[in-house]
Amino acid sequence: MKIRIEEITEQGIQVEFTKDTSWLSELFREEKEVHFSFAAPTTVSLKISRSGKNVFIHGTLDTSLLLACTKCAEDFVYPLREAITYTLTPWVGTMKRHAETELTSEDLKFSFYDGEDIDLGQIVKEQIFLSVPAYPRCIHSCKGLCPVCGINLNVDTCQCIQRKEHSTFSAIGR
Ligand SMILES: [Zn+2]
């Protein structure tokens, strides 16, 4: 999914595409730290403009991920709608390489392009990585698993947890 720099006008071009889950899986294939899969195709809508060699990207990304809840371990669908705002500048060989991957969760991100085109797949990938919660929960109030018997407390109850919860509350209240 590459766009040639020379095709980007100052007024900007509109780029929209929808990619199926296999394209997305391929995009993440070489990454080791991927704890999700895709539950739906991804739709990307971008306005890409240029001022000299600087490229500006604004738009949105829509998809759904399948995440495992960190409390109860159940898979759940996590809808993702994210704004994409990037400024890309040409890669200069003397730049420190780590600067390229130095990403923050701020709205405005800086990155680099190398050569005559920019790879929108890489931008989609970065944006998805940044959007995945560190500790996903199926629902905010997920009760998790009983640490004693391992039962899923969202769907079942057991006797052991009652004592456990009571002691947790008293510890917080102190
Ligand atoms: Zn859960």
Ligand SMILES: [Zn+2]
């Ligand atoms: Zn239990």
